Structure formats: structure tokens, C-alpha cells
Amino acid sequence: MNATDRTPADLLRSALAADPSRPLVTYYDDATGERVELSVATFANWVSKTANLLQGDLAAAPGDRVALLLPAHWQTAVWLLACSSVGVIADMDGDPAAADLVVAGPDALDAARACTGERVALALRPLGGRFPQPPDGFLDFAVEVPGQGDRFAPYAPVDAEDPALIVAGAELSGAEVTERALGDAPDLGLTGPGARLLSMLPYDTWAGLSAGLFAPLAAGASVVLCRHADRLAEDGLARRIEDERVTATAA
Template sequence: MDIPVVLSALQRRTRTAGAEPLLTHYDTASGGRTELSVATFANWVAKTSNLIEELGADSGLVGLPLALRRPGHWMTLLWPLAAWQRECAITLEVAGADVVVVGPDVTEAVLPGATLACSLHPLGLGLRGLPDGVLDFSTEALAQPDLAGTLPSTPSAPAWIDGAQVLSHAELAGTPPVAGRVLVLPSDPLATLRDAVIAPLLGGGSAVVVEGDPGDARLAAIRASERCVE
């Protein structure tokens, strides 16, 4: 069975260094800080993967328009790995997606029965009062088992689709690895995913993602307190 290299790296890190930090997220607008260890991140990925299976979206498309608005949020960043675990590709489009992932301000179902709203709360708390047809991601994911199977994906299978750009698992696995603790300022969705998750997983490092506009002094303080190497 072919398991995407990025997923293999996550599984290996979970076994050997599960307690180490993998992703630390700062929301400078709210002042929130969330640190996910390798094991915690992997647990969210597994639960989300099981949710994808429950929704009947195996080997389909997961629409992630949330990445266009909040590419650096930890909830955004776990979705690609969960999708790949169920042989799904990530698309930034809504059209044709089997599951669509949006933020907390959704006003109606994008796809009836397959729209998931992420609260973006630092601790992953859920949402209430959602429109009919919209599921709360946190509630649905946390109800799933902690372990998930992995469907096979060939290295040439599509993993990331952004308009005319289609990247395979092999192309994403070519991301230069990062061994240290790096500070990441979110940019476009793919670059942010590479810098914040894929590169640290491949190299044994970790990332500190700072969303918002912290200013030079605050950014320098975060860099120092988190002991980022660059």
C-alpha cells in the first residue's frame, strides 16, 4: 500500500516524538496562542479523516475555501492531511467538492449535508446556531474515533488543486525539509501549508505560525520566546 510521504512522516513522528511541539499558532487579533504537539495534531487529523469517511467522501474532493481566508490557522492546516488519509484531493474551489470546509461566519449550506464550519477557536470549541445543512466541525470531529485507517494513494495522484495548478503527492513531498523551529507568516495557502506543516514534518522540525499584523516588536518577542531559528 502506498502512503503519501507526508502522512508517513506524521505517523513516524507520532511514534517517536509524539510529545514534541509540531505547530504553534498565534492569532494576534485575539491574542490567542495554541500549541499542538505531534500527537495532538495527528489525533485531529485522524478524527477528521474518520469524519470524511463518515460523510462518504472517500477518494473524492475536499473543498477548502477556508484556506483562502485563513491559510495559517491550525484548523485549516490539518485538513489536507486528513483528506490525503482518505485518498481525497484538496481543492480551493467549492464546485465539484464532496465536502466543503468554511469558517464560522457561514450563512447557508454551500453543499447541503456536506458543509462543515470551523469555529477557529484557539481551543477548538464548537459553534452553535448554524444554518440548516451546516455541520459544526469540532462537534463532528471530536465524536470520531482516535484511530483512522489510511487509503492508498500513488505518488502521482493529485493532492492539491488550485485552479489550473494540480500538484501530486510526489511534488508536495519534494518540499525542502526543515529541522529546526521556524517562524511562519501566512501567505498563499500552498506556501503556508508547505512552510508550516510539510517542511517541518519531513525534516523533524516545528513551526510557529503568526496570523495578523503583530508589528516588528511583537514579532521579535514571539521569535525570541519560541526560540525560532529563523
């Protein structure tokens, strides 16, 4: 983190400038056997493409609310940073009827139809795969995002003091997200570059978002994000901690 970083998008830019090749997010789904590792550069590219989709095709503007009906997943992390890049408010598990846009996983499509604005569906399939049949009334993220630009510039500067995130009913500005994430890092065992945190927490609380994305990003560390870890074999977690060179855990 640099002294001038005020938003999560600033943190990502600093991470990209410092070491684009290092791992940032490693994702496991123990229900499917999926493992995906994204370097800072690859993650930032996904964020740029998603931010371009959000700002361009979806016409989202600073202050708009995006309901994210998504689990702890690497694509959710991408959307959180894309929202920060554009200046829209990421509302985790927010009310789609009160949102300007909704982004939903396959288990939340029925609820997402309450949104009268643009609707985006994520299949959450391995390797970012698309739906076999696009859901009626939704854009398929995996279809729309590949053609977006690899570089992103917001139409208007993002104010770090504006609302950026709503989680568990609490509204935080971009500056507050960044400050809280940096403050959480020591308690999570993220003492500097090279630290690697394994998180099994969902993204529906600040603790889950901090451990599963924001604190590792602020600390120059990386996260091993595990979904459905309860399905691991008895010694599976210990093997993963060793194989992934994990230095701290959050569960």
C-alpha cells in the same frame, strides 16, 4: 522523513514514531490573543479523528474533491493531513460548486453553500470551540469530531501518485507534495530536528503551505503559524521569535 515516506500522511506517521511529544504546530491569532501548541501526538490525534469523520460520516472516497475555504490555521493543517490520510484531494480556496464536499470557516459560509455535497463549518474559535448557533445547512466540526475514533485506517490504500492537493490552480500528487516540501526545507532554514520556523504566510499559495506545514513536517522540524501578525506591537515579533526559540522566518 523516512525513505519510504511518499505522502504527507506518511510524514506524519514517521514524525509520530520518532518523537510524539515534540511540538509540531504552534498557532497564534493576534486578533484574538489565542495561542495553541500541538505536539506531534496531539496533532496526529486530531488528524485521525478528522479522517474518520471524513471517511465515515461524510462518506468521502479517494479521488473526491474537498474545497477548503479556510485561512492559515492549525485546524486547516489538520484537515490537510486528514485529506492526505483518506486519499481525497484538498482544494485550497477551491470552487465549492465543483467540489464533492466543502469545509468552510465563518467568513466563507455563504460561498460554501454552492456545494451540493456535505458541508462542514469550522468556527475557528480558541481551543477548537463550536459555533454558539450551528450554521444552517452545515455540520459543526467542533460538535462532530470529538466522538470520532482515535485511530484511523483508510478503506483503500492511498496511491502517492494520485492527485492530493490543489493550490493556486496547481494540482500536485501526494508524492509531489512530499518531494517539494523536502526540497524547500533547506531554503527555509530547516536544517534538521530542532529547527523552528515562524510563518506569517497565508495558505493560498504553495509557498504558504510549504512554510506553514509541509516543509517543517518533512524536515522533522516545527512551525509557529501566525495569523494577523500585522496587529503585533512594534517589538512583538522580535519577542515572539525569542520566546518561541524560532530559528527561521517566512513572511
